[in-house]
Amino acid sequence: MAGFVPHTDADRAAMLKAVGADRMDDLFRDVPGDMLLQQPLDLPAPLSEMELATHMRLLAAQNKPAAEEYSCFLGAGTYDHYVPSVVQHLVQRSEFYTAYTPYQPEISQGTLQAVFEFQSMICELTGMEAANASMYDGATATAEGAVMACRVTGKNKILVSAALHPEYRQVLNTYTAGLSVTVEEIPAPQGRTALETLERNLGPDVGCVVVQNPNFFGIIEDGPILGEVVNQSKALFLVCADPVSLGLLKPPGEYGADIVTGDAQAMGNSMFYGGPHVGFFAVTGRYVRKMPGRVVGRTTDGEGKRGFVLTLQAREQHIRREKATSNICSNQALCALAATIHLSYLGKNGLKKLAELCLAKARYAYQQLVRLDGVEPVFEGSFFKEFVIKPRLSPAKVNSYLLEHGIIGGLDLGRFYPELSGGMLFCVTETRSRQEIDCLVGRMGVCK
Amino acid sequence: MTKPLIFELGSPGRTAAGLPEPDVPVTKPEELLPFGMRRERQAELPEVSEVDLVRHYTRLSSLNYGVDTGFYPLGSCTMKYNPKVNEAAASLPGFTGLHPYQPEELSQGALKLMYRLERYLGEIAGMDRFTLQPAAGAHGELTGLLIIRAYHVQNGETQRNKVLVPDSAHGTNPATAAMCGYETVQVKSNSRGGVDLDDLWRLAGADTAAIMLTNPNTLGIFDENIKQITDIVHEAGGLAYCDGANTNAIMGKVRPGDMGFDVVHLNLHKTFATPHGGGGPGSGPVGVKDFLTPFLPRPLVECRVDEEAGKTYYLDHRGGQSIGRVKAFYGNFGVMVKAYAYIRMLGAAGLTEASEHAVLNANYLKEKLRETYVLPYDRTCMHEFVLSPLKSGERKVRTLDLAKRLMDYGYHPPTIYFPLIVEEALMIEPTETESKETLDGFAAALRQIAREALEQPETVTGAPHRTPVKRLDEVTAARKPVLRYQRQS
Numbered sequence: 001m002a003g004f005v006p007h008t009d010a011d012r013a014a015m016l017k018a019v020g021a022d023r024m025d026d027l028f029r030d031v032p033g034d035m036l037l038q039q040p041l042d043l044p045a046p047l048s049e050m051e052l053a054t055h056m057r058l059l060a061a062q063n064k065p066a067a068e069e070y071s072c073f074l075g076a077g078t079y080d081h082y083v084p085s086v087v088q089h090l091v092q093r094s095e096f097y098t099a100y101t102p103y104q105p106e107i108s109q110g111t112l113q114a115v116f117e118f119q120s121m122i123c124e125l126t127g128m129e130a131a132n133a134s135m136y137d138g139a140t141a142t143a144e145g146a147v148m149a150c151r152v153t154g155k156n157k158i159l160v161s162a163a164l165h166p167e168y169r170q171v172l173n174t175y176t177a178g179l180s181v182t183v184e185e186i187p188a189p190q191g192r193t194a195l196e197t198l199e200r201n202l203g204p205d206v207g208c209v210v211v212q213n214p215n216f217f218g219i220i221e222d223g224p225i226l227g228e229v230v231n232q233s234k235a236l237f238l239v240c241a242d243p244v245s246l247g248l249l250k251p252p253g254e255y256g257a258d259i260v261t262g263d264a265q266a267m268g269n270s271m272f273y274g275g276p277h278v279g280f281f282a283v284t285g286r287y288v289r290k291m292p293g294r295v296v297g298r299t300t301d302g303e304g305k306r307g308f309v310l311t312l313q314a315r316e317q318h319i320r321r322e323k324a325t326s327n328i329c330s331n332q333a334l335c336a337l338a339a340t341i342h343l344s345y346l347g348k349n350g351l352k353k354l355a356e357l358c359l360a361k362a363r364y365a366y367q368q369l370v371r372l373d374g375v376e377p378v379f380e381g382s383f384f385k386e387f388v389i390k391p392r393l394s395p396a397k398v399n400s401y402l403l404e405h406g407i408i409g410g411l412d413l414g415r416f417y418p419e420l421s422g423g424m425l426f427c428v429t430e431t432r433s434r435q436e437i438d439c440l441v442g443r444m445g446v447c448k
Numbered sequence: 449m450t451k452p453l454i455f456e457l458g459s460p461g462r463t464a465a466g467l468p469e470p471d472v473p474v475t476k477p478e479e480l481l482p483f484g485m486r487r488e489r490q491a492e493l494p495e496v497s498e499v500d501l502v503r504h505y506t507r508l509s510s511l512n513y514g515v516d517t518g519f520y521p522l523g524s525c526t527m528k529y530n531p532k533v534n535e536a537a538a539s540l541p542g543f544t545g546l547h548p549y550q551p552e553e554l555s556q557g558a559l560k561l562m563y564r565l566e567r568y569l570g571e572i573a574g575m576d577r578f579t580l581q582p583a584a585g586a587h588g589e590l591t592g593l594l595i596i597r598a599y600h601v602q603n604g605e606t607q608r609n610k611v612l613v614p615d616s617a618h619g620t621n622p623a624t625a626a627m628c629g630y631e632t633v634q635v636k637s638n639s640r641g642g643v644d645l646d647d648l649w650r651l652a653g654a655d656t657a658a659i660m661l662t663n664p665n666t667l668g669i670f671d672e673n674i675k676q677i678t679d680i681v682h683e684a685g686g687l688a689y690c691d692g693a694n695t696n697a698i699m700g701k702v703r704p705g706d707m708g709f710d711v712v713h714l715n716l717h718k719t720f721a722t723p724h725g726g727g728g729p730g731s732g733p734v735g736v737k738d739f740l741t742p743f744l745p746r747p748l749v750e751c752r753v754d755e756e757a758g759k760t761y762y763l764d765h766r767g768g769q770s771i772g773r774v775k776a777f778y779g780n781f782g783v784m785v786k787a788y789a790y791i792r793m794l795g796a797a798g799l800t801e802a803s804e805h806a807v808l809n810a811n812y813l814k815e816k817l818r819e820t821y822v823l824p825y826d827r828t829c830m831h832e833f834v835l836s837p838l839k840s841g842e843r844k845v846r847t848l849d850l851a852k853r854l855m856d857y858g859y860h861p862p863t864i865y866f867p868l869i870v871e872e873a874l875m876i877e878p879t880e881t882e883s884k885e886t887l888d889g890f891a892a893a894l895r896q897i898a899r900e901a902l903e904q905p906e907t908v909t910g911a912p913h914r915t916p917v918k919r920l921d922e923v924t925a926a927r928k929p930v931l932r933y934q935r936q937s
Contacts, residue, residue: 003801004531007883014884016808018812019808024807024808027807028701031670032675037700037703042796043796046793046794047792048793049531049793052792052793053533056537056785057542059561060543062542063554065546065547072550084464088539090505094514094516097530098514098515099513099725099726100522100724100727101724103863104513104855104860105917105920106912106916106918106919109451109511109512110509110510110512111726113508120453120455120932121493137775137777139773140775167776167777170773174594174771175590177598177771178593222482222485223484251487255484263776271548272544274778275779276780276783298925299921299925299930301920302921307917308920309920317619321619321622322622326627329585330583330586330724330729330730333726334726343493344464344501345465347495348463348493354467359481360475363472363480382482411549
């Protein structure tokens, strides 16, 4: 029988008899008769496993994955980093992936300890004192962080840098729609958050300032100055960070961040058309009990042995209901595990080396590109693995030309920033070879 | 034996990573990074070899219990078997390697999959359109309530600031209402475990934004008054939201859209057999009736038919009344692939059989336990049922003890202490993928534990005895939280 139902006819007959039913429909007697479906659902006919495998392969073949068949220079929140074989191998252990949220710690120490390790690594990377077990993605982590900041400060305005990922800003707007909280944008005219506007707008009603670093344009914001300005107010400082960059960049915890969020897809998770990704969420010690989401803590068992449990549950929806710090229940545990394994694989020196590779390759690509006749730099300032340039032709034309030559070019910035139309956001990770970069430059050079 | 943390393994200077040497000219990072933004102290990440790494996480996995380990009757969580072919499908590079901003003409397979999945879910739930963006059930609830809110705002009915939630509801329901700025009003349950219609009559009014309801509810009971309930709310001008966490009971039998619900979320990681991953990733698509389509998050996947090119799928970002995005990009696509594969493999007949056998299994197990345990709502159940322990009146042994003792017998315990309206609740959901022998074995274990509770209660109150760790001190964990490892200097 399809559907992985193991019942034989004899089983079914015996079980129906045991429950006093003549047939299956008797079990649905509480459903009003006129509501019961009279005909089968209108769905495609069932496939055997073999047919399904072929069907899925054909469907997948109708995609041309950026990471496989092209030289991909797209980033903007989803990154083509190399995923080492060990990561995929280990997260495919079904003891991990077929478990539920670890409600019963005695038989969930695998998940719990891995989450504890994840939290520890996020704290190390961000320079914060506590982190939660993960969020859906960088966008929702950032939105929940900003809402949390308003809750703990009792204030009702969020200032958000225009150089925060546009889709993250859209999510923030959605999350605040029902709350008496307003979101105000701080422009980023030179590709970085305008400090003067921030200072001017940082009134007593502001509960949170949200900045991405490196920002959406790839530019490294002056964290310490921003931190100093925000810390002089009553607002909390939320920094959304790229975990790879933190191999080289000062952790936000060292420049005044109260909350650090971000997306760790770059660590051990495939791009997967934008999801599943994994958000992270870290805070300074004083806000530990204000965090949304699951948290794992260390403790001991009756024999004094170390063990791990879900803790601080008094914040959570299943205990506190309408007074919970968030409604989050499922998070992205398996993706967090992948990130943990990837970070362990890289280790202390590997992460730094990876960040250096990205920095060097992006720098090389940028220098080669802006040297071309007809390609203009758009912003000044240091960047990490992404940068903005403006070709003479429209980004659409450039990209379709590049595509003909096996290259997926940069993001057309006009899509999100009309004032930057004509600009393109390129991303170069360690997965792009010099040859691929040279090829991009060569094609851009003749695309006029 | 205590397992070391990954940080406690390895040795300074060791690494598993074999990263390539740079093939481009390298400028020292110090010269490229602003002075104030350089990292001075490296993050204390583990320094282990690849072998250390593989053994560490392999050992950790052995401390876990999953559906592949054994029976997992966790109520309201639908821990059914996760077909391996779906995992294989979702690992195809044609799915994993897609960038969300790559040109749509390169993503036709993915867009087609999303387009079709949306329609399958619409057919199963009786809804007109779905958004696939929400990443989990609770995220779907947030999306659904924001849609309802936007609808009322558009109608100028901003006074609708209350959400009705039955006392048996999932905790996420009131928490979600609060996130949308709503006040929660609790509706009583009647003696049969359904919504108390008199109480609902009294509470529904001009300030009602919506009711959030799970049907079958958390007691595993199909509320036979469902039409009256949604009618009462609609007459008061409110909308009806269905928490679809329990859809595994009703596929092919009855649909939320036909019960009068305006909005529903489905949990792909419950009903549609995608694995829970130890707590995610899930996926919580939200379906609506036509009149709410304008408010759905964008983009939606649409299809254009052209005589020459045939069908072309595209992302439609238009939608002035949309509540906006709830997540970056398009949702947990990797999870959608598995749910799509599941629906294609089962088809209409297979999904209906799945629900019928989920209900049969629950009723069968309930019959096997009714002599030993108190059954607070003694009626035909759907895919799950709730027990209130020991008929014998034995009070020394609590539900927590029974749950822990079940681990010694090799089972994952049911959901405990939920729903809140049943004292010492034990909420059991066997799912359809378990055989009669498995259910018989589990029932025998629960009966044996009931005997132990009378004859040798310490065995039960001291359980578990055979797990990697014993009962853990959760009070100290919460009182003095240690949430991260720090190297002793």
